[in-house]
Structures are given as structure tokens and as C-alpha cells.
Amino acid sequence: MNEFADKEFEFVVCIPARYASTRLPGKPLIELKGKALVLWAAEAAAQLGAKEVVVATDDERILAVVQQHGHQAVMTRQDHATGTDRIAECAELMGWDDDTWVLNYQGDEPNIPKANVQQVIQVVQANPRASIGTLYQPVQSTADLFNPNVVKLVTNEQQEAMYFSRAPIPWVQAEFNSLDPQSNQLPTAVSFKHHIGLYMYKVNFLRQFSQAPMAALEQAESLEQLRALAMGKVIVAAAAVAPMPHGIDTAADVARFENN
Template sequence: MTDTAPPDFVVAIPARYASTRLPGKPLRLIAGEPMIVHVARRAREAGAREVVVATDDARIADALAPLGVTVCMTSSDHASGTDRLAETAAQRGWSDDTLVVNLQGDEPLAPPAAIRAAVDALIASGAPIATLAQPISGTDELFDPNCVKLVRDAQGIALYFSRAPIPWHRDAFARDRVTLPAGPWLRHIGLYVYRVGALRQFAQMRAGALEQIESLEQLRALEAGWRIAVALSPEPFPAGVDTEEDLARVERVMRDG
């Protein structure tokens, strides 16, 4: 039997200092270390051959210096993390075939196994983009517009993403919106894997009507006819950090082990 070599991929972490809800978010301390340090460490644990933090603020670069993580200084004018990653790919000279994971800088609890699962999904599907999902736990989550839902086909390819509850259970929700009926309810996890060539193309595409209506960047790809492979996270993928309450939650998780 011949052992299969692990996939070769890089992880790029967009990290912007400014945040309306949590100023200086990448540098907020969790268990005594800046949050961005925890995220970079998770990326390394996933087996990436290269981990790059893409930022526009020297303070973030300074915080990462003790860890020896590569920092790519990018424009402060980017509208999204995807645009920042496209500039990073150009600066680093990554080839069009390079697999790059877009791991958000506010995901200090990202499971390394989930990062690898998304990479595997891209390779197995041949799709230009892959992402992750996990089952929704209750109706509060299902009906929360901040929780992005998705549906996928029998091959695991995304059919649609929405802030609304999808699929809509016509009969069950007509009677009761408190009890979650059995069904394929999935929460989207905002981690993406691209081949760099697809990343460059995507960053140059204009936002479509669906993206503008739902304010979901991934709908730009679906509206253009691109396939997005969706892997189920092999272990729970906790929500990222947006608020002081989120910081306290992550601190508890790390403290309690």
C-alpha cells in the first residue's frame, strides 16, 4: 500500500485593525496572547506549508514577530478580506494552482481538522471554491439573520446561501417555529479554500444582485455559475469573535481546556 501525501496548501489570514464592534480586534488578548497569534497557530497546526497574515497595520505585524509568522502588508483600501488575499497572492508570487485557505483573523478556535477538511473538499470536487458547514442546533440559530444558512446538493455542492431559514419547512413552520423539525439545517462557516487563479478571478468580479440583497459575498460566485463545494466540519467549529462577550466565551473555553 502506498501512503498518500497530505495536500499542499497555504493559509492566508486577513486581519484588519479597525473594527466597529470591537476596536483593535486582532490584538485583543485571549489567554495572555493577541487573538491573531492564536489564529496563526491554528493554521500551522492544520499542516499548512506557509501561513501568511495579510494586514494593513504595523501593530499586527509587531505582535506576530515572536511567532515568526510571515506578514504581508497590504492596502488599507480593500473592501473585503478576499480582496486583501488577492493582493497577498500577488505579493507572494503564488501560482494559479496553489491552494489557499482564507481563514478569518477572528477565529481563534478554528479546528485544524476542519481546515484540512475544506482543503480535501476542494481537491475531491474539482470546484474552484470550497467551504464548510455544520448542523444547526436550534430554531434560535435557524431564524437568526446573523447565522448564514445554506443548502447543498447530493454531491455536496452549494445550491444557495441565505440569512433566511432555508430550506423552509412549509408544514412544520406553519404550525410551530419553536421546535426544530428534522431536516438538513446547516450553518455556514466562513472559511474558504480557493485555487489562486480562481481567487484572482473572483476578486475582479462585480457583485451581483443576490450578493447585494443578502450581503453575502459567496453569492457572487453562485450567481456567476461557479460551483462551491461544502464539507461538513469534522468537529464543532465555534463561532468567531465579534464582541466583548465573544472574547469572554473564548477565554473560558481556552481556560477550561
């Protein structure tokens, strides 16, 4: 039984694991405390009560490591534009039906709090209009606000996503004109949301998404969720109940993980 949601709710987990990485080549196989990063993710995902947990990769080395340690994995194409496109192919290979809920569990965030997984499940349960459920947490500093690697989110009053950007949004005109970036004082007129890349969606949506062309805004910002908005899909977001640990993106992140 799934311990994190209504007993009638069933879901599967897919962990996209691409070998190429600009900042950390071969990232899924980088060892952290003697264990490959992709295995940290697979082991954590196996504790979530899902019907199945599958690693979707584009590299035989990753496939071999995952399978050698008793986890399920499938080979997908190397030319996928995004992780969601890779998950869509995984869904086809696994034969999941259109109504299957899929949790996109990021392979470079091995310590996602279980409470946040429960929460994203509850988001889609509570919002029948949602094609995607996701989470966010507060932006903590002006450095993060202006950091293009920290994706910002603006929502409406119904907690539906209006836009995602690598730029500091929303732009608070009166305060930004005089903002001292070194002060670490965020504008107070609005709250700033840092998007967390944890997604829940159905296979039917994945199929539509993978068949749709990349949106101009998606290409400009390099953010796949903008394709879903361009398609007119509803993305519902909630404030994460537990802080998200820092993902593994750089050599400094590896060192931080090793030292904790």
C-alpha cells in the same frame, strides 16, 4: 510533509486580519489570555503543515505585532470589500502561482479543529469541478435558524452550494406557519445547514473573484460567497467532522474564551 492530506497536495494559508470591526474595533489585537487574537490564529495555522502561513492585514499595528512574534505578514489595501479580496491581493504580493491552493483561515476563529482543515482539503481533492471547498454543521436551534449572524446554506444532492443566506432557508412552509420560535423545535421536513467560514481555493480563482464586480445578492446579504455563485463557480460543501468552536465576534465571546 503535510500531515493532513495526500503527500502530493501542497497549500498555503492566508489569515485576513482587518483592523476595523463594527462590534469589536481592533479585533485582531484584542488580547485573549494575554495573547492577541491574531497570534492565536497564526500559531494554530502554523501547525497545519502548509508551505507558508501569511497574515494579510490593513493596519501597521497588526503587522508589527505579527512580525514581532516571528510570523509572516503583508500589508494590503484598506478598501477591500471582503476577506477573499484581501487574500487575492496577498497572493499577488506573495507571488503565488495560479495553481497554488490557498486556505482562508479565519483570524477570529483561533481554534479551528485540525480535522476540519483536513476535510476541506479532501473536499477539493475529491471534486475537480470545485472552485471552492467549504464546510457546514447542523443548525442547532430555532434561535440560530433565525439569527442573521448564523449563515445558512442549501446544497444540492452533489453537495454543491445552491444558495447562502442570513435568512432561515429553506423555508418549510407547512411547519413555519405554526412554528413557535420559543419552542426550540426545528422543522423536521429538511435539515438546516450552518455554513462554516473555512474556504480552500486556488489563486486563479482568487484573481477572477477580485476582478469581478460585487453581485447584487452579495451586497444584499453581505455574503461574499454569493459573488462566486453569481460568477457560476461551483462551491462544494461537506458536513464538518468536528464541531466548530464559537468565533470571537463580541465582548461576550471574549469573556467566554477567557473563562474556558
